[in-house]
Amino acid sequence: MGALRDRFWELPLAELDEGEWEALCDGCGRCCLHKIEDEDTGAIEDTNVACKLLDTRTARCSDYRNRKAFVPDCMRLTLRIVEDVEWLPKTCAYRLRAAGKPLPDWHHLKTGDLSSVERAGVSVAGRVISETKAGPLEHHVVEWD
Secondary structure (H helix, E strand, C coil): CCCCCCCCCCCCCHCHHHHHHHHHCCCHHHEEEEECCCCCCEEEEEEEEEEECCCCCCCCCCCHHHHHHHCCCCCCCCCCCCCCCCCCHHHHHHHHCCCCCCCCCCCCHHCCCHHHHHHHCCCCCCCCHHHHHCCHHHHECCCCC
16 A cells, blocks of 8 residues: 555545545444344444444454454445445445545544544444443444434
């Protein structure tokens, strides 16, 4: 991966290289939380239950590079599917940029500070429980937005 281009986050997603794509993530951790889908309606409910690899204190994956080996159903967000993943949070940089919208002012690429996502109240850091400790997902339904 090479150096990141200046203000690359303003480019269409299709023009980003791999390093820029990865850097676009705000690190909120919400995509690493379990969801519950209603069998009848298809409605998706959020939970505060994190994947076993998510560090619940920092909202960072503890083994991002090898995550698929430990969590086979971990979704790799790509340009091809980003517009079809309806459960991405409204604040998700990939979702926003796919829709041609700007990043929020608190995004680390604008502030230069990775902790700005926490100060904005968007990060799940310190607000979730690991799936190894949670019990039934139905007991952990939350509304994040």
